[in-house]
Amino acid sequence: MTAATVAAPDIAIEVTGLSKSFNGREVVHDLSMQVKRGTIYGFLGPNGSGKTTTIRMLCGLLTPDSGTGTCLGFDIRRDADKIKRRVGYMTQRFSLYQDLSVRENLEFVARLYGVRDPRKAARDMIARLGLNGRDEQLAGELSGGWKQRLALGACTLPNPQLLLLDEPTAGVDPKARRDFWNEIHALAAQGLTVLVSTHYMDEAERCHEIAYIAYGHLLAHGTVEQVIAASSLATWTVTGADLNELAADLADKPGVDMVAPFGTSLHVSGRDHAALEATVSSYRDRPGQHWQHGAPSLEDVFIDLMTRARDNFQ
């Protein structure tokens, strides 16, 4: 690799070999990723997989133990100050001041970033967030959905080029979630790059590109279609009666890597298509159950990735 990685102008984030340990436990291992400007990049993975740690390394809140990278063309180790001026970071936990009002919080952020006319900037943002009439309400008294809107407003107020959103929709109702995603798409349409971590599969499908991380390892990345295709997973969907017994029965059969209930149906998946086919053929004629061959869902793929990751890295 050359001494100085010159990031192409259409690349927002480019990191290579990032690692980070806490008290001897490696939380992020040799992580490399690339995010194009103007895209919404979904960051998926189970709890404790290293998503938050990675995001914190990107915005200079944590120093990587090893690895290099640029964020908006600035070195993540040396230019944390320059990155901070251009990046909006929304923390997982609400971290604005609960004892300041909506307006006061926004004015504080505007002043910190040196925005011209902080009062007007705050007023405009309140109007944009639809928080009119609530501007004097204390942030701590807002509902979860409003808090999350306010937090998004606070990190977009200084006109960042990149948004890092750490599980922004955790604990928010479906309507607020939908509004939030519409807002994110509107921002991306204006040229903003958004890196968003989430647990929700439906949110993953709203991203232009996704990456899946488990136990600190980046396991898959690309568009949703690419990730599903790359898994080479075959899936059968079973509907009917006595699915619990069937699930228990199938779990250790050859070719079956994963059995997962989905509402009233059961997903049976495996990577060895022929072996799975053979196993399924002895079950599919049972009365009262209906088998259908289908494409795996993103969730099937992720659960499969996670299970394999647990076997490999733990």
Place this chain on the structure above:
Amino acid sequence: MSAVEGPDREVEERPFGFWRRSYAMLVKEFIQLRRDRVSFAMIVMIPVMQLLLFGYAINTTPRHLPTAVLLQEDSDLGRSILKALENTSYFQFTHEVHTVAEFDSLLLSGKVLFGVEIPRGFERAVRRGDRPALLVAADATDPVAAGSALGALGTLMQTALQHDLFVGDPPSLPFEIRAHARYNPAASSRLNIVPGLVGTILTMTMLIFTALSVTREIERGTMENLLSMPITPVEVMLGKIVPYVLVGFIQATLIIGIGVLLFGVPVQGSLLLLALLSTLFITTNLSIGYTFSTIVQNQLQAMQLSMMFFLPSILLSGFMFPFAGMPVWAQYIGEGLPLTHYIRIVRAIMLKGAVLENLRYDAIALVALMLLAMTIAVSRFRRTLD
């Protein structure tokens, strides 16, 4: 997935439920206490420190008090009187001066607590039997420190000089000792305590204000957001200290106002100088509190550390007990406490009418302590969450 227990499963009601739950709570508290290393250390440190300080450092009948000599003549009699004074072990001659101005300035700045003046022609006047006056001036702003030495002066001198020169029966001194309790002639302890209280109250309140400031941000989770924004440690510190300078100033005005109006404590010196140096003292304490805030892990530890700092401030600053009476090691600790310097400043301005010239050393000490605290705070402030 494990089997889910049915809703009809009987909940077993075991006896001693009250004790069982109390015990569970108690075990939890002990575990948490053990995890909090700093609190655990304080449990031992606070009583041990207090005991050692009270036991060794505090002496209400202080000896070897710093004394200046104004020698208007150099005579054998003068020499033996000074020798006798030193032999009483109450006085220790630290300065020898030759003009009244130097003599007064030493007392004003608090460098000495006593001054002995041997006037010109003293020996000849004694030989003639004129009973001339030997002036012993005491800084009585702290009546405790000055009182015992002054009280014992006459008899002590008589005993000490017995062999050299007593005349008559019963033995009496051939000269008169004129003791002069300066600044607080009535030896009113109120005059001593009220100015000291200004500093003590300010130390207590200012420390707590800023000691909680950084830990509060960390505990409420707002620190992560703050650190992700373009702000430097110095900017955070200034933003957190400055509002409380104003708060401290209002507090100081209140305490001094009450002292003057209700307790009749005078302000002999310049109010402007008092305001200026009080602001300096307030800022120094706020900086120290802020430094604590960057060292500790949580708000409880911040409170404990403030307490650890506050108690020696009361005991070793000269507020409660005479500074000059403490052993040297305790005086060194005392010099490191802002309250020590501020108490000298505030007593000197209010009671003695001192000017900045007299208080230069203590003012510089306050500035130095403030800068030291700020430097530690800025270098301790962590810009990342590592």
